[in-house]
Amino acid sequence: MKLYLTAAIVxxxxxxxxxxxxxxxxxxxxxRCTIVAGCSEVLSSPYSVVAGVPLAMIGAAAYFGVFxxxxxxxxxxxFAVKLLTVLVLVMFLVSLWLIYLQAFVIxxxxxxxLLSAAVATALTVIVLLARRAARLS
Amino acid sequence: xKRSLPFIIILVVLAVAVGSVWYMTRPTPGxxxxxxxxSPNQSPSNARPASLTGVPGAEPAHTLGSANAPAHIEEFGDxxxxxxxxxxxxxxxxxxxxxxxLRITFREFPLAGHNHAxxxxxxxxxxxxxxxxxxxHDMIYEHQADWKDKFDVRPVFExxxxxxxxxxERWKRDVGSEQVAQRIxxxxxRGHSMGVKGTPTVFLNGREVPFETLIVADKLRVVIQNEINxxxxx
Numbered sequence: 518m519k520l521y522l523t524a525a526i527v528x529x530x531x532x533x534x535x536x537x538x539x540x541x542x543x544x545x546x547x548x549r550c551t552i553v554a555g556c557s558e559v560l561s562s563p564y565s566v567v568a569g570v571p572l573a574m575i576g577a578a579a580y581f582g583v584f585x586x587x588x589x590x591x592x593x594x595x596f597a598v599k600l601l602t603v604l605v606l607v608m609f610l611v612s613l614w615l616i617y618l619q620a621f622v623i624x625x626x627x628x629x630x631l632l633s634a635a636v637a638t639a640l641t642v643i644v645l646l647a648r649r650a651a652r653l654s
Numbered sequence: 655x656k657r658s659l660p661f662i663i664i665l666v667v668l669a670v671a672v673g674s675v676w677y678m679t680r681p682t683p684g685x686x687x688x689x690x691x692x693s694p695n696q697s698p699s700n701a702r703p704a705s706l707t708g709v710p711g712a713e714p715a716h717t718l719g720s721a722n723a724p725a726h727i728e729e730f731g732d733x734x735x736x737x738x739x740x741x742x743x744x745x746x747x748x749x750x751x752x753x754x755x756l757r758i759t760f761r762e763f764p765l766a767g768h769n770h771a772x773x774x775x776x777x778x779x780x781x782x783x784x785x786x787x788x789x790x791h792d793m794i795y796e797h798q799a800d801w802k803d804k805f806d807v808r809p810v811f812e813x814x815x816x817x818x819x820x821x822x823e824r825w826k827r828d829v830g831s832e833q834v835a836q837r838i839x840x841x842x843x844r845g846h847s848m849g850v851k852g853t854p855t856v857f858l859n860g861r862e863v864p865f866e867t868l869i870v871a872d873k874l875r876v877v878i879q880n881e882i883n884x885x886x887x888x
Contacts, residue, residue, distance in 0.1 A: 557736075
């Protein structure tokens with residue numbers, strides 16, 4: 518249960534990061550060059566939008582989903598555990614794809630996107646540890 | 655209570671998340687927004703000349719158009735920044751269309767993340783000391799794709815100086831001079847005092863123009879025209 522609580526707290530970091538990127542996208546700030554290099558190249562690339570929706574907004578929704586399921590799991594709602602696991606695994610795989618795009622296609626890294634990937638990785642590890650702990654007990 | 659607690663927590667987080675996005679993306683009263691060009695009365699009439707906000711930049715500033723123009727655009731730009739390169743032809747077009755009714759000032763704002771931004775700004779400023787600032791400015795922007803990924807840009811800019819018929823020896827001395835460095839510093843300090851954090855940042859009669867308006871000529875034309883119309887009705 519404590520691990521799910523940890524996952525809920527960690528997901529808030531990802532949620533804040535994704536909200537920040539969404540605001541940057543919506544206000545057009547991300548397209549500009551800023552004092553922090555790299556982000557404008559990544560965030561103004563065609564990969565930053567999926568079917569007209571900013572990827573950051575989809576990310577924010579996903580992190581909110583993780584927070585919700587992790588909170589419910591921490592309070593003993595068993596159905597949330599499966600949903601949390603699937604969501605976190607999908608986010609981890611998407612993060613790997615986005616890192617690949619930054620490294621080999623866009624040739625620029627945005628630290629806010631890397632933070633999101635780090636959070637998704639941490640969430641994957643926490644959720645897998647929680648499931649292992651549940652199996653062992 | 656215990657069963658409903660997680661749902662309450664989730665709802666609180668959702669409210670904070672949605673609320674923060676709404677708060678940060680709401681239109682602010684001070685920003686320049688698109689208004690109907692047929693209704694000049696809707697144009698903000700409390701516009702202050704840009705010179706009244708922020709600390710002074712390098713003087714004399716690099717300007718185009720009449721000093722008494724009803725619309726004054728002040729751009730803070732970085733020659734190596736791709737969106738600044740995209741904005742350059744749009745601003746050039748506005749200059750052609752509005753002529754003396756639009757005053758344009760360019761301020762150097764080279765960003766630390768761009769390895770050649772200072773070299774490009776210095777090259778343009780050094781050309782300015784031979785009264786050829788705008789020619790070099792245009793040359794550097796128009797060929798941005800040719801030099802921005804090079805390791806050494808000095809021969810490229812030197813070639814531009816030759817093509818423009820500058821006194822190249824003097825230009826080479828001026829590029830590294832204290833005078834040029836000071837001009838770039840003063841423009842940067844002015845930008846900082848006006849809250850500039852990225853490029854291009856553009857002020858129209860002292861108010862910042864949103865980026866999405868800048869990069870669409872039709873939208874920018876409307877906000878400039880509004881300022882001109884508003885000055886006529888005052």
